[in-house]
């Protein structure tokens with residue numbers, strides 16, 4: 548019943564969500580989920596400490612600041628129940644003290660025993676979010692205004708909990724993750740939209756390949772997309788009127804596989820350089836974007852959804868680039884060869900038949 552009235556409220560408040568005003572630029576948000584995931588270790592997955600160097604949040608902030616950018620860091624404070632308050636508190640303070648946008652990320656597992664926020668009812672979700680905000684505020688003095696659910700596991704109850712607590716922005720909607728509840732409850736879009744009084748900033752998604760009506764969707768993640776794809780997506784978003792691109796990454800994006808991935812780090816640097824020089828773009832934080840939205844001065848791209856398309860060629864190039872990362876990609880990389888062989892065989896067979904006079 549509760550989801551019934553929430554849906555009603557949603558339909559009511561969703562009317563008129565096309566933004567008015569026409570700011571000139573597409574704003575690009577670099578959003579970093581800060582966590583040491585499942586069985587992790589904050590030293591490795593938050594700070595990225597390897598061989599005396601740091602490849603985690605410090606490195607990410609360094610690379611942003613080198614271009615006068617600021618990022619938005621969604622920190623999950625619930626890991627305090629597992630590792631003690633020290634590690635996550637230090638991370639939250641480092642982010643906030645350097646002027647980056649500290650916000651709330653929810654992996655409630657260590658503190659509440661559920662892996663997905665959407666497993667909890669509205670009352671419980673409100674309690675979880677409230678507790679997380681309280682911890683971040685106690686550690687830094689900063690009261691979060693934005694939220695992203697771990698694994699995008701939000702639902703309409705999450706938005707209601709956000710509204711009640713003053714979390715005016717949510718960034719959990721991930722249309723390329725169709726198994727998450729919110730993606731099932733809200734029509735897929737790359738446009739920011741107001742849902743039940745909360746500004747929803749979807750994680751930008753794109754179509755990597757399409758055959759007939761079938762489309763293969765992918766999120767814009769620094770680890771999951773190549774530089775060529777990222778540049779193409781951002782340019783398409785700008786040219787087709789999207790007011791924002793929400794780029795996703797993790798505190799451990801440069802060290803995900805237990806070693807330093809210099810290629811991912813380089814890709815991030817190259818993307819930052821591209822964003823710094825490409826016209827019509829501006830790198831901002833979630834808080835900055837919220838202010839622009841409130842002022843009514845966001846880029847107005849009309850009402851039809853915009854989904855960048857990268858296509859088979861860029862997908863193929865990614866598979867080649869990632870060839871050492873798994874058999875699936877190896878298969879994709881070898882696909883042209885496996886398609887070519889039967890074609891060559893077919894041509895050979897036909898020539899042979901012609902030569903033998905079968906016609």
Ligand SMILES: [Zn+2]
Pocket residue numbers: 580582652654696697698
């Ligand atoms: Zn997460």
